[in-house]
Amino acid sequence: MGAKENKGPGMTAASIVLTVIAVVIFLVRSYSQRLVKRGFSLDELFLSAGLILTIGLCIETCLCFHWGAGRHMEDILLTDPNPLPNLRKYWIAGYASVVTWAVAMFAIKLSLLSLYKRIFLVQNTVRRWFRVFVYAVMGYVICSSIAIIFSYIFICTPISHWWTQANAAVGKPVPKGECPNLVPRGLACTALNIVSDILTFSLGVSGLWTLQMDRQRKFMVGGILAMGSACCIVSIVRLPILLDATFSNDPTWSNANSLLIGVLEGATGVISASLPGLAPLVRRWQRSVQARKGTSSDSEREYQNRTNTYSHKMPASIGIQGLPGRYVPMDDLNSDQSAQLDTTPLSPTQQDRNSR
Numbered sequence: 001m002g003a004k005e006n007k008g009p010g011m012t013a014a015s016i017v018l019t020v021i022a023v024v025i026f027l028v029r030s031y032s033q034r035l036v037k038r039g040f041s042l043d044e045l046f047l048s049a050g051l052i053l054t055i056g057l058c059i060e061t062c063l064c065f066h067w068g069a070g071r072h073m074e075d076i077l078l079t080d081p082n083p084l085p086n087l088r089k090y091w092i093a094g095y096a097s098v099v100t101w102a103v104a105m106f107a108i109k110l111s112l113l114s115l116y117k118r119i120f121l122v123q124n125t126v127r128r129w130f131r132v133f134v135y136a137v138m139g140y141v142i143c144s145s146i147a148i149i150f151s152y153i154f155i156c157t158p159i160s161h162w163w164t165q166a167n168a169a170v171g172k173p174v175p176k177g178e179c180p181n182l183v184p185r186g187l188a189c190t191a192l193n194i195v196s197d198i199l200t201f202s203l204g205v206s207g208l209w210t211l212q213m214d215r216q217r218k219f220m221v222g223g224i225l226a227m228g229s230a231c232c233i234v235s236i237v238r239l240p241i242l243l244d245a246t247f248s249n250d251p252t253w254s255n256a257n258s259l260l261i262g263v264l265e266g267a268t269g270v271i272s273a274s275l276p277g278l279a280p281l282v283r284r285w286q287r288s289v290q291a292r293k294g295t296s297s298d299s300e301r302e303y304q305n306r307t308n309t310y311s312h313k314m315p316a317s318i319g320i321q322g323l324p325g326r327y328v329p330m331d332d333l334n335s336d337q338s339a340q341l342d343t344t345p346l347s348p349t350q351q352d353r354n355s356r
Contacts (some may be wrong), residue, residue, distance in 0.1 A: 007256045008070030012062050015263040019058040022267040026051050029274040032281035046111035047273050053104035054266035060097040061259045064090055070256040073169060084170050091163035098152045101262045106145035108269040112200055113138050115276060120207035137199045144192040151189055155179055183246055190239050197232040231272045234265045
C-alpha cells in the first residue's frame with residue numbers, strides 16, 4: 001500500500017467517457033425525433049433534465065477523485081501537509097453526488113414512464129389490467145424515488161455532520177451530530193431503486209405486445225428494450241459495492257468504486273431511455289438500404305431486358321465476310337473447325353451462284 005497507488009485518474013477518465021457516450025446517444029435520439037415531429041414531448045423534457053443531472057453527477061464525481069477518492073486514507077494523511085480542507089471538500093462533493101444521482105435516476109424513470117404512457121395508453125383496445133399496471137408502476141416509481149431523494153438529503157442531522165466527520169481523520173473533535181441507521185437506510189434505498197428499475201423494464205416489455213404492429217417490428221423494439229435492461233443490471237451490481245464502501249475503514253479508497261458505478265448507472269439510464277427514440281432513424285436507414293437494393297435490382301433487370309431484346313432481333317447466325325467470295329459464320333470461328341477453313345478460291349460459276 002504505497003503512495004503511488006491511486007485509482008483517481010483512471011476512474012476520472014472513465015466517468016468522462018461514459019458521460020460523453022450518453023450525451024452523443026441523446027443527441028442522436030433528438031435528431032431522430034425531429035425526423036417525425038416538432039416540439040418536445042414530456043418524456044423528452046424529463047430525459048433532458050436527466051442528462052443535465054448526469055453531467056452534473058460526472059463533474060461532482062471528478063471533484064471527489066481530485067480531492068482524494070481513489071487514494072488510501074493513510075497516504076493522504078502522510079503526503080498532504082494540510083489534509084482536512086481537501087477531505088471536507090471530498091465529503092461535500094460525495095454528498096452532492098449521491099443526491100444528484102437520486103434525482104437524475106428519478107428524472108430518467110419519469111421519462112421512460114411518460115414515453116410508455118404516451119405509446120401504450122393511446123389505444124382504445126388496451127385492456128383494463130394493463131392500464132392499472134401502468135399507473136401502479138408509475139405510482140411506485142414516483143413514491144420510491146421521492147423517498148430515496150429525501151432519505152439521502154437528510155442522511156445526517158444536521159446535514160453538515162456528513163462532512164464534518166472528516167475532523168476525526170486528522171484527530172480533531174467532531175461537532176455534535178449523527179447519521180442514524182446509515183447501513184439499513186442505504187440498503188433500503190438500493191433495494192427500492194432495483195425494484196423500480198425492474199418494474200419499469202417489465203412495463204416496457206409487456207406493453208410492447210399490446211401494440212398493433214407486425215411481429216418483426218415488435219422483435220426489433222423488444223431488442224432495443226432488452227439493451228435498456230443494462231440499467232437494471234448496473235443497479236444490482238451497485239449493491240455489493242455500496243456495502244463494501246459502507247463497512248470499509250478506508251473510505252476514500254473503497255468509495256471510489258461506488259462513485260464510478262453511480263456515473264455508470266446515470267449514463268446507462270440516459271442511454272436506455274434514448275434507445276426507443278432511435279426507431280425513426282432506424283426505419284429511415286432501413287428504407288434507404290432497401291431503396292438502394294431496389295435501384296440496383298431494377299438496373300440489372302433493365303440491362304437483362306435490353307440484352308434479350310437485342311438478341312431476339314439479330315439473326316441466329318451472324319457472319320463476317322472472310323475471304324473473297326466466302327461467307328464465314330461467327331459460330332464456326334468459335335469452333336475448332338475454324339482452324340480448318342477451306343481457302344480454295346471459288347470458281348466464277350460458284351461466285352455467280354452466291355451473288356444470286
